[in-house]
Amino acid sequence: MRLPDLLALASRSVFEARTRTLLTLLAMSIGVASVVLLTALGEGARRYVIGEFEQLGTDLLIMLPGRTETTGGPPPLFGQTPRDLTIDDSQALLREPSIIKVAPITVGNAPVSHANLEREVTIVGSTPDFFPIRRIRVGVGRQLPDIPADRQSNVIVLGAALKQELFGRHNPLGRWVRVNDRRFRVIGILAPGGESLGTDLGDMAIIPVASAQALFNSPSLFRVLIQASAKEDIEAARQAAIKTIRLRHDGEDDVTIISQDAMLGTFDRILRALTYTVSGIAAISLAVAGILIMNVMLVAVSQRVAEIGLLKALGGSERQVLRLFLTESIMLAGAGAFIGIVLAGLGILLVNQLYPGFPFAAPLWAPLAAVGVALSAGLLFGVLPARRAARLDPVQALSGR
Amino acid sequence: MIELQQVERDFAVGDETVRALADVNLDIPDGDYLSVMGPSGSGKSTLLNVIGLLDRPTRGEYRLNRTPTTTLGEEQRAALRREHIGFVFQAFHLVARLSAAENIALPMVLAGIAPPERERRVGEVLESLDLGDRASHRPDQLSGGQRQRVAIGRAIVMRPGLLLADEPTGNLDQHSGQEVVQLLEKLNDDGITLIVVTHDSAIGRRARRRIRMLDGRIDSDEPEDAPA
Numbered sequence: 001m002r003l004p005d006l007l008a009l010a011s012r013s014v015f016e017a018r019t020r021t022l023l024t025l026l027a028m029s030i031g032v033a034s035v036v037l038l039t040a041l042g043e044g045a046r047r048y049v050i051g052e053f054e055q056l057g058t059d060l061l062i063m064l065p066g067r068t069e070t071t072g073g074p075p076p077l078f079g080q081t082p083r084d085l086t087i088d089d090s091q092a093l094l095r096e097p098s099i100i101k102v103a104p105i106t107v108g109n110a111p112v113s114h115a116n117l118e119r120e121v122t123i124v125g126s127t128p129d130f131f132p133i134r135r136i137r138v139g140v141g142r143q144l145p146d147i148p149a150d151r152q153s154n155v156i157v158l159g160a161a162l163k164q165e166l167f168g169r170h171n172p173l174g175r176w177v178r179v180n181d182r183r184f185r186v187i188g189i190l191a192p193g194g195e196s197l198g199t200d201l202g203d204m205a206i207i208p209v210a211s212a213q214a215l216f217n218s219p220s221l222f223r224v225l226i227q228a229s230a231k232e233d234i235e236a237a238r239q240a241a242i243k244t245i246r247l248r249h250d251g252e253d254d255v256t257i258i259s260q261d262a263m264l265g266t267f268d269r270i271l272r273a274l275t276y277t278v279s280g281i282a283a284i285s286l287a288v289a290g291i292l293i294m295n296v297m298l299v300a301v302s303q304r305v306a307e308i309g310l311l312k313a314l315g316g317s318e319r320q321v322l323r324l325f326l327t328e329s330i331m332l333a334g335a336g337a338f339i340g341i342v343l344a345g346l347g348i349l350l351v352n353q354l355y356p357g358f359p360f361a362a363p364l365w366a367p368l369a370a371v372g373v374a375l376s377a378g379l380l381f382g383v384l385p386a387r388r389a390a391r392l393d394p395v396q397a398l399s400g401r
Numbered sequence: 402m403i404e405l406q407q408v409e410r411d412f413a414v415g416d417e418t419v420r421a422l423a424d425v426n427l428d429i430p431d432g433d434y435l436s437v438m439g440p441s442g443s444g445k446s447t448l449l450n451v452i453g454l455l456d457r458p459t460r461g462e463y464r465l466n467r468t469p470t471t472t473l474g475e476e477q478r479a480a481l482r483r484e485h486i487g488f489v490f491q492a493f494h495l496v497a498r499l500s501a502a503e504n505i506a507l508p509m510v511l512a513g514i515a516p517p518e519r520e521r522r523v524g525e526v527l528e529s530l531d532l533g534d535r536a537s538h539r540p541d542q543l544s545g546g547q548r549q550r551v552a553i554g555r556a557i558v559m560r561p562g563l564l565l566a567d568e569p570t571g572n573l574d575q576h577s578g579q580e581v582v583q584l585l586e587k588l589n590d591d592g593i594t595l596i597v598v599t600h601d602s603a604i605g606r607r608a609r610r611r612i613r614m615l616d617g618r619i620d621s622d623e624p625e626d627a628p629a
């Protein structure tokens with residue numbers, strides 16, 4: 001039998017059983033579309049997170065107080081609480097040639113009020129270096145003053161949304177706001193529309209780190225951001241930072257340093273695994289659709305017994321009958337997959353229209369794999385019905401026995 | 402040229418065996434015209450199916466055009482059916498979703514013949530069957546007699562040497578049945594070997610050679626002019 005004839009014959013029978021075909025196409029296309037869309041979602045999340053990290057620069061180290069057990073050693077026997085990570089510790093790092101900028105950070109939540117308006121926001125205490133390191137821009141006014149890091153100063157930089165809440169359209173520069181029971185003078189407003197690592201920069205305020213420590217009564221820093229002098233110096237900066245802290249902490253390695261790169265890699269791996277898992281789960285629906293194809297084809301075989309007998313009487317061999325029915329299964333799977341890809345494409349277009357900022361796109365392997373799995377399911381689950389058709393005894397098939 | 406030697410066909414029904422054909426010996430030269438008659442269950446259809454290579458004898462030898470067939474594989478038997486044998490059934494067995502022309506073309510599709518050649522031959526066959534204006538009709542748009550004529554067209558489109566008809570008039574009224582028989586006889590006149598199974602003795606008597614089956618055996622085998 002010639003291939004075009006095989007395809008024509010198979011498609012005639014597929015179109016003949018309209019309802020069954022439509023249901024099968026529906027199941028298969030939903031399966032394929034969900035694989036592609038979920039993969040696009042996972043991949044979008046990954047690209048989004050990676051993009052956020054890369055915005056921060058890959059020459060960044062983050063120092064946390066306390067030792068996380070990454071070396072696998074046993075925890076210390078005597079309950080040593082880690083030493084505080086102090087502002088002085090952070091400033092000592094600046095003496096290292098491989099380290100160019102350092103931003104000590106203290107974080108807390110506090111109500112910020114002006115007149116009778118009040119709003120609870122995140123308060124970040126840091127130094128002027130915080131702005132370039134986190135690539136945060138000041139829209140109006142000034143950033144934090146260049147004073148020694150351990151000096152308090154009652155000045156505050158407001159996020160754009162916070163400013164809007166408290167002052168509306170009025171100019172807040174030089175005005176006073178209250179944070180807890182302390183008064184701070186507004187010296188700047190962050191540029192609007194910023195977001196960094198998922199924190200909304202609009203809904204926050206930045207004050208000098210020493211003031212934040214006093215405000216939250218926390219002697220230890222939350223984090224120290226360290227910028228290496230160059231990307232190549234990142235390892236040297238890490239070693240230098242460890243050495244500096246060890247010297248200052250009586251020989252104890254009681255801080256943890258995470259490199260931006262390592263974090264990036266970890267997130268990358270986690271989100272990739274997540275994407276694979278989600279698309280794998282969605283692929284189960286393809287198997288379900290495959291089983292539906294098997295069911296539909298078994299019904300088709302039992303309805304077309306006489307026709308199969310006839311094909312054999314006309315000189316069709318078992319192999320030809322097998323191929324004919326396999327082709328029908330694969331056609332169902334292929335058409336369903338095609339519709340699914342189109343649906344997924346429309347879905348991706350739609351989501352991109354609705355959320356232009358989110359990098360929602362399926363990697364090329366997703367539609368290829370989905371179509372591949374769909375066709376394999378059609379083939380695999382088509383074998384049983386096709387074999388049943390091929391093995392029918394023509395005499396019995398024709399007599400309707 | 403058909404040669405059956407001591408052909409038997411057993412069917413297992415539960416624990417018992419039903420012998421549908423018993424010690425059948427039959428030689429049919431090319432171009433012959435046979436009718437097969439006999440009571441229901443006497444083995445007429447089974448004989449036709451064995452001759453048509455749809456069924457295999459349990460014992461005995463069947464040679465078609467001098468080729469021993471009992472040892473052939475499925476693929477080869479299918480090829481012999483395709484090239485040398487045409488079937489006409491009581492129930493027509495047309496494919497409902499295909500037009501008359503497409504039904505007639507079906508054996509050529511299975512044989513892998515290219516579309517231009519197919520079209521040419523289908524046109525010829527439709528013309529010779531007086532169905533030229535019915536080419537695009539589907540079976541449910543045709544009368545019984547027309548359906549059987551389409552089925553005959555399908556049986557002869559591969560130009561087989563042997564035409565097997567199992568009660569071809571069984572589902573037709575007298576007039577259409579008459580037409581179908583005349584058509585089959587005309588094909589026989591043109592050289593095809595024709596075997597017709599029938600319950601209708603009026604039709605059976607028209608054959609040059611008449612076979613009567615009884616309990617799976619050939620009860621009588623007589624030429625046209627022999628005394629009944």
Ligand SMILES: Nc1ncnc2c1ncn2[C@@H]1O[C@H](COP(=O)(O)OP(=O)(O)OP(=O)(O)O)[C@@H](O)[C@H]1O
Binds near residue numbers: 413414420442448
């Ligand atoms: N597949 C089968 N399984 C069991 N028994 C069968 C089978 N096919 C035929 N038989 C038996 O073989 C015998 C001959 O059957 P066959 O169909 O050849 O009869 P027939 O002469 O064509 O009858 P009818 O005139 O009713 O068509 C019958 O007894 C039938 O029951």
Ligand SMILES: [Mg+2]
Binds near residue numbers: 445446447567
């Ligand atoms: Mg019969």
